[in-house]
Amino acid sequence: MTSEAEPPPVLFSREGEHLAVITLNRPESRNPLDLDTQDALIAAVARLEAEPGIRVAILTGAGSAFSSGGNVRRMSAAASGPAERTPAEARRYYRHGIQRIPLALERCEVPIIAAVNGPAVGAGLDLACMCDIRIAARSARFAESFVKLGIIPGDGGAFLLPRVVGFARAAEMALTGDALSAEEALACGLVSRVVPDAELMDAARALAARIAANPPQAVRMTRRLLRLAWNGSLETVLELSANMQAVAHTTADHKEAMAALREKRQPVFRGA
Numbered sequence: 001m002t003s004e005a006e007p008p009p010v011l012f013s014r015e016g017e018h019l020a021v022i023t024l025n026r027p028e029s030r031n032p033l034d035l036d037t038q039d040a041l042i043a044a045v046a047r048l049e050a051e052p053g054i055r056v057a058i059l060t061g062a063g064s065a066f067s068s069g070g071n072v073r074r075m076s077a078a079a080s081g082p083a084e085r086t087p088a089e090a091r092r093y094y095r096h097g098i099q100r101i102p103l104a105l106e107r108c109e110v111p112i113i114a115a116v117n118g119p120a121v122g123a124g125l126d127l128a129c130m131c132d133i134r135i136a137a138r139s140a141r142f143a144e145s146f147v148k149l150g151i152i153p154g155d156g157g158a159f160l161l162p163r164v165v166g167f168a169r170a171a172e173m174a175l176t177g178d179a180l181s182a183e184e185a186l187a188c189g190l191v192s193r194v195v196p197d198a199e200l201m202d203a204a205r206a207l208a209a210r211i212a213a214n215p216p217q218a219v220r221m222t223r224r225l226l227r228l229a230w231n232g233s234l235e236t237v238l239e240l241s242a243n244m245q246a247v248a249h250t251t252a253d254h255k256e257a258m259a260a261l262r263e264k265r266q267p268v269f270r271g272a
Contacts, residue, residue, distance in 0.1 A: 010040035011062070012047060018055040018212040019205065020048055020110075027063025032071035033098060033123045033155075042100055048110040055212040055219060058204045059131055060115040066140065069122025070098075090246035094154050098123060099238050102156040105130040106227060106234060109220035111211055115204040116140045116191065121179075126157035129164050132223065134190065135204050136182040137197040142190060143179035144170070149261070150254035150269065154245030159237035163230060165190050 011023040022044045024031035031037070048054050061067055085093060105112065114131035119141045128134050128142070136142075144161055146153050153161075153174065162170040165188045173180070182194045195203045211219060248254055252272040260267035 008040060009034075009037040010044050012044045014051075014054075015205070017053055018216075019208050020051075020054045020057040022057060022059045022112075024059075024061040024067055027061070027065070029071070030065035030068035030119070031061040031063070031124070032068050033101070033127065034071040035097060038098055038101060042104045045104045045108050048108055048112075054110055055216045056208040057110055057112045058115050058201070058208055059112055059127075060201070060204070061117050063118070064139075065118040065124070066114070066116045066120040067124025067127055068119065069124040069126075069145075085246075085249070087246040087250060090249050091242045094242040094245050095238070098155045099242065101127065102130050102160070102234065102238070109224050111219060111223050113204050113208055113211075115200050116142075116182075117197070117200055119143070119179075121145055122153075123155045123157070126153060126155050126160055129157070129160040129190075132226075133192055133207065134185075135193045135195065135200065135207065136185055136191040137200040138182050138194055139197050140182045140185070140191075140194075141179045142173075142182075142185050143177060144173040145177040145179070147175060148177040148257065150251055150257040151248040152241065152244050154241045154248075156234065156238050156241060158241060159234055 007025055009024070009026055011025045013021045013023075015021055022041070024037065024041070026032060026037065048057050111133070112131040114128040114134040116128055116134055116136045118137065118139055120128045121141070121143045122145050125142050125144055144153065144157060146157070152158070158174070161173065165173070169188045180188070180190065182191065185191045186194045193203065253269045256269060257267050
């Protein structure tokens with residue numbers, strides 16, 4: 001849990017009458033989506049729904065990264081990492097952990113703009129895909145990098161990314177784990193605009209103002225309708241993701257990937 005001396009993992013602020021800004025606030029560790037951040041982010045999304053004056057929200061990251069995804073240090077810690085759990089425990093870890101986030105954003109009626117201020121990696125990329133619109137700073141990078149750690153997108157990324165960029169591009173990103181630049185992300189439709197770093201929040205606010213200028217109930221219903229038409233069966237993909245992720249965390253290749261990361265060497269994968 002977050003101690004009283006630590007800053008909150010997520011900041012929530014109101015700007016003007018209709019805009020909320022949600023900021024992932026662990027810049028020293030590149031805004032990982034650990035349990036404290038998950039809880040705080042879900043609470044922030046609930047607040048969007050609870051405050052009827054909010055018509056649009058911006059989600060961004062503090063510091064130089066949008067989000068690094070999973071907390072690699074905690075994942076590799078013997079006492080708490082999902083690799084050390086039984087498959088049944090790991091399945092529950094995902095279903096009652098990070099998988100709450102796509103469901104919370106799916107149910108939210110307030111449009112959310114991701115202002116991607118830096119690298120969006122793994123679950124961080126998937127978090128950006130959970131938003132309705134993505135604007136990128138020129139320094140932003142995007143990677144569906146789970147495979148490089150010997151695991152799979154356990155947070156719904158296998159459902160989200162193909163719907164944003166198309167199946168072939170999503171498959172290339174997920175199977176290689178390679179990163180895209182902001183301009184490459186723009187070319188494949190992952191983001192709708194790339195702006196200089198210093199102009200990112202101004203561009204996001206300007207877009208938010210255009211959305212907020214429309215009738216709020218129509219905006220909410222339109223957002224909901226778009227989601228229902230776009231998504232199909234998210235719950236099925238999350239269920240499959242939880243099951244496969246539970247297995248992936250027990251593999252030797254996952255352990256090798258984590259060890260190589262800690263030891264700063266190239267991993268040797270054996271398909272085990």
